[in-house]
Amino acid sequence: MTPETQRQRAPDSNAPRRTMLLTGASRGIGHATVIRFSSAGWRVITCSRHPFPEQCPWGAGPEDHIQIDLGDRADTLRGIAEIRERLDGGQLHALVNNAAISPKAAGGGRLGSIDTEMDTWEHVFRVNFFAPIMMARGLIDELKAAKGSVVNVTSIAGSRVHPFAGAAYATSKAALAALTREMASDFGRLGVRVNSIAPGEIDTSILSPGTEKIVEEDIPMRRLGTPDEVAKIIYVLCTETSSYVNGAEIHINGGQHV
Numbered sequence: 001m002t003p004e005t006q007r008q009r010a011p012d013s014n015a016p017r018r019t020m021l022l023t024g025a026s027r028g029i030g031h032a033t034v035i036r037f038s039s040a041g042w043r044v045i046t047c048s049r050h051p052f053p054e055q056c057p058w059g060a061g062p063e064d065h066i067q068i069d070l071g072d073r074a075d076t077l078r079g080i081a082e083i084r085e086r087l088d089g090g091q092l093h094a095l096v097n098n099a100a101i102s103p104k105a106a107g108g109g110r111l112g113s114i115d116t117e118m119d120t121w122e123h124v125f126r127v128n129f130f131a132p133i134m135m136a137r138g139l140i141d142e143l144k145a146a147k148g149s150v151v152n153v154t155s156i157a158g159s160r161v162h163p164f165a166g167a168a169y170a171t172s173k174a175a176l177a178a179l180t181r182e183m184a185s186d187f188g189r190l191g192v193r194v195n196s197i198a199p200g201e202i203d204t205s206i207l208s209p210g211t212e213k214i215v216e217e218d219i220p221m222r223r224l225g226t227p228d229e230v231a232k233i234i235y236v237l238c239t240e241t242s243s244y245v246n247g248a249e250i251h252i253n254g255g256q257h258v
């Protein structure tokens, strides 16, 4: 078997190897998602603002990482063209729109609807909302060819005022939840399922000091979630177990929303 054929097949089977594109893979939930999919034999193409790490923690090569600033429209379009070139089989089985930003005020305070600068608001929307639809539209042929699945990562902050997540972040996630509904209708007709997951307080660097209080008072399970507990659900939404799930938003928050 040539190295190229080997690369296209899952390690322990004769099935063709599946490919996922994941935005924001360098840490947190994205990082756990790469581990989950690559250990199941998927080819994972990642993108983020930073270059490929010299010590790649999941054993991929730099050919599967693309440096993109999703806050920059022209750079996002350039990145999409590069991704299409790298999808040599022409199929994309999963697109996970995970990258996001959540800016804070000086000193780490919450940026509310009165004090968020419009430039900040627009930047948040470019990364958190416009990039996901640009990615999905730009890769629509490859998703269709694979009858693939899109997962948009929203947030508990998209449906309630959160003590730390700011107004721009919250509204971008609410918009992404609405976009998931629209996409489930439009892409669903093409055989591509689109769902979202809404994490609550997951143990990553995005959390603010003071989250312990939310854990004590608002989360019935009285603990943070782990990145892998989120990655597992993303995996389910990209595989056969969820073959008739389309347009859903799954809460992953230990019951914080109840």
Ligand SMILES: NC(=O)c1ccc[n+]([C@@H]2O[C@H](COP(=O)([O-])OP(=O)(O)OC[C@H]3O[C@@H](n4cnc5c(N)ncnc54)[C@H](OP(=O)(O)O)[C@@H]3O)[C@@H](O)[C@H]2O)c1
Binding pocket: 023, 024, 025, 026, 027, 028, 029, 030, 047, 048, 049, 050, 068, 069, 070, 071, 072, 097, 098, 099, 100, 101, 127, 153, 154, 155, 156, 157, 198, 199, 200, 201, 202, 203, 204, 205, 206, 207
């Ligand atoms: N952690 C939580 O408790 C929680 C709760 C609710 C929702 N979420 C959502 O879950 C997702 C992941 O969260 P996380 O906590 O794992 O976040 P994180 O640790 O802050 O990671 C964010 C990722 O996005 C990438 N990124 C940021 N700006 C980018 C840009 N302009 N262009 C390209 N990539 C960019 C970052 O990579 P670079 O820095 O290399 O660009 C990084 O890999 C986000 O959508 C977040 O809103 C998280």
